[in-house]
Amino acid sequence: MVKTVCLFLLFITGDIKKMITHLLTRIDLMMNSLSKGQKRIALFIEEHYDKAAFMTASKLGETVGVSESTVVRFATELGYDGYPKLQKAMQEMIRNKLTSVQRIEVTSNRIGNDNVLDSVLIDKIRRTIEETSHEDFARAVDEICKAERIYIFGVRSTAAIANFLAYYFEMIFDNVRVITSGSQTETFEQIFRITDKDVMIGISFPRYSSMSVEAMDFARSRGAHAIAITDSMVSPLVQSADSVLIARSDMASIVDSLVAPLSLINALIVATVLKKKDEVSDTFRRLELVWNRDGVYTNRDREIMGNIEDDDK
Numbered sequence: 001m002v003k004t005v006c007l008f009l010l011f012i013t014g015d016i017k018k019m020i021t022h023l024l025t026r027i028d029l030m031m032n033s034l035s036k037g038q039k040r041i042a043l044f045i046e047e048h049y050d051k052a053a054f055m056t057a058s059k060l061g062e063t064v065g066v067s068e069s070t071v072v073r074f075a076t077e078l079g080y081d082g083y084p085k086l087q088k089a090m091q092e093m094i095r096n097k098l099t100s101v102q103r104i105e106v107t108s109n110r111i112g113n114d115n116v117l118d119s120v121l122i123d124k125i126r127r128t129i130e131e132t133s134h135e136d137f138a139r140a141v142d143e144i145c146k147a148e149r150i151y152i153f154g155v156r157s158t159a160a161i162a163n164f165l166a167y168y169f170e171m172i173f174d175n176v177r178v179i180t181s182g183s184q185t186e187t188f189e190q191i192f193r194i195t196d197k198d199v200m201i202g203i204s205f206p207r208y209s210s211m212s213v214e215a216m217d218f219a220r221s222r223g224a225h226a227i228a229i230t231d232s233m234v235s236p237l238v239q240s241a242d243s244v245l246i247a248r249s250d251m252a253s254i255v256d257s258l259v260a261p262l263s264l265i266n267a268l269i270v271a272t273v274l275k276k277k278d279e280v281s282d283t284f285r286r287l288e289l290v291w292n293r294d295g296v297y298t299n300r301d302r303e304i305m306g307n308i309e310d311d312d313k
Contacts, residue, residue, distance in 0.1 A: 023089040026078045037066040038074045045090065053090035057083040092234050132246045132264065140243040141271045143225040147199040149175045151191055153215045154203035155182040161262055162203050168269045171287065172280055182211050191215060196223025202237050203229045205249040216240040229261060
């Protein structure tokens with residue numbers, strides 16, 4: 001009891017508000033000090049945070065019968081820097097909990113049919129640029145370029161981008177292994193030789209794959225540099241990662257939005273190419289000879305490439 005009172009006193013002075021990351025814990029500690037209207041908001045969030053997470057402040061206020069300004073003050077009272085931060089906290093709570101059917105319903109309520117393009121494309125890339133650590137990105141590129149072996153893990157919907165990354169990395173490096181099986185046995189058969197001279201790139205987005213977490217944990221336990229490509233710092237992959245690359249994929253629909261993750265992976269490929277420019281240029285010169293010999297591309301493509309090469313001379 002004494003401990004609870006002390007925590008509450010510290011909380012209301014603001015000393016530990018931002019240290020307590022879980023929204024429901026903040027609400028529980030603050031409940032007795034909230035106004036009547038704020039308590040209605042708190043109770044609604046506790047019971048229906050899956051719906052509240054995608055409501056505007058105005059809509060949430062209308063739903064519980066208070067003003068928009070009361071909702072904004074409630075967010076501040078809990079220690080958040082405005083309502084968007086409170087909304088983000090609610091969205092993090094449900095990120096890995098919604099079923100596919102619930103995700104469809106939430107998406108419909110959130111963006112309807114009129115704003116799909118902006119929501120799926122522009123918003124995800126903008127937030128990825130804002131939230132990805134340039135330091136972690138640079139460190140990941142360095143570790144990839146010097147690794148003895150590069151393991152890429154991605155299952156279910158992320159298998160597509162894991163294979164995309166592996167396709168280009170296999171042309172840049174000769175030490176790439178891609179794992180896209182969700183089977184525990186098959187996964188560990190492929191990664192059990194991983195060492196501290198290797199890199200593990202784990203890719204997972206909500207709903208997070210439990211196998212991806214286990215693979216990252218195992219790689220880290222063997223001393224490998226673990227790189228997480230995921231959507232949030234609260235992703236379970238982060239706890240085992242040395243470098244975290246955030247790519248937003250928080251569309252609630254049944255279709256996982258991989259626009260930002262694929263863009264991030266494109267950037268990762270380009271950065272490695274630039275870091276190994278001379279070596280990669282030589283590799284692709286030899287590949288072009290093979291592609292031309294085997295007619296990989298159409299005659300039209302070869303004519304265009306030939307014209308470009310002539311213009312360059």
